[in-house]
Amino acid sequence: MNTWHWRTWEGLPYLTCSLLERWSHGFFTQQFSPRSPAELVNVLQPDARVYRVKQVHGNTVMTPSEIEAATSEGQEGDSLPPADGIVSEQVQQAVWVCSADCTPVLIADPQTGQVAAIHAGWRGTATRIVPQAIARFLASGSQLQNLLIAMGPAIAGDVYQVSVNVASEVGASILPDKDPQQDAEFIIDALQQLPHSPLLEDSQPGRVRLDVRRVNQLQLKQLGISNEQIAIAPHCTYQEPDRFFSYRRDKLKKVQWSGIVSK
Known part of the structure; x- marks a missing residue:
């Protein structure tokens, strides 16, 4: 049973997951705003090198060396490359993503010490950003059965109203052998037939409620990752304004950060 724990740093609360207890990590709250990862790393591991990207709601996953190469090619020294995930390559690398309803995902491999931070909004989920990150782990020697995945606070499915078109775009990512000719209503119907469906009814025509974290969980399950390797935070950004x-x-364009340090 995976458990979630509130920690404090200088009186400020942040969340950790027992699944990732071997790594310095945290899902930080709004109380830490406007601190950046350069400051927040002091909570986790002050000597770690900090890596972040310019998040664009895509499915690109980069490594620190790729970030450094792209940054050095930029006209400004602090320009960040566009991406929504970072997978570590060496020890003492702190990787970070920010979110304000989208799902922050932290991944770790106990065998290699490698970690990742992923920003999985509905667009990134529709284009399977978490499986993209998993593929980078496998390419560097990880085994599926060793990976541990924690999904942090995000908007919960019961309050996340979206259009049928958005829901079908996201849901198509977990339907096998999807025909491009299938329309949104067909996809929605197929999703509603799934056990523990990621869709909930909505009273407004043309709308449904979408559980993005559940879709990510199903993508992982299809890869062969077990539920015991996955933890989902019992917290909703929309319903917990404090x-x-x-x-x-x-x-408002305000965010909270999530980060993890490689071993």
Whole structure:
């Protein structure tokens, strides 16, 4: 049974997961704003090197060396390459993503010490960003059965109203042998037939409620990753305004950070 724990740093709360207890990591709350990863790394491991990217709601996953190469090619020294995931290559690398309703995903391999931080919103989930990150782990020697995945606070499915078209675009990522000619209604119907469906009914025509974390869980299951390797935080950014920023709730461009340090 995976458990989640509230920790404090200088009186400020952040969340950790027992699944990742071997690694310095944290899902930080709005109370840490406006601190950046360069400051937040002091909570986890002050000597670690910090890596982040310019998040663009895509499915690109980079390594620190790729980030450094792209940054050095930029016109400005601090320009960040566009991506939504980072997979470590060496020890003492702190990788970070920010979110404000989208799902922050931290991944670790106990055998290699390698870690990743992924920003999985609905667009990234539709284009399977977490499986993209898993593929990078496998390419560097990881085994599927060793990977541990924690999905942090995000907007919960029961309050995340989206259009049928958005839901079908995301849901198509977990339907086998999807025909491009299948329309949104066909995909929605197929998704609603799934056990523990990621879709919930909505009273407004043309709308449904979408559980993005559940879709990511199903993508992982299809890869062969067991539920015991996955933990999902029992916290909703939208419904907990005292702890988390929520773009859907407040329409403000404020974020909280999540990070993990490689071993």
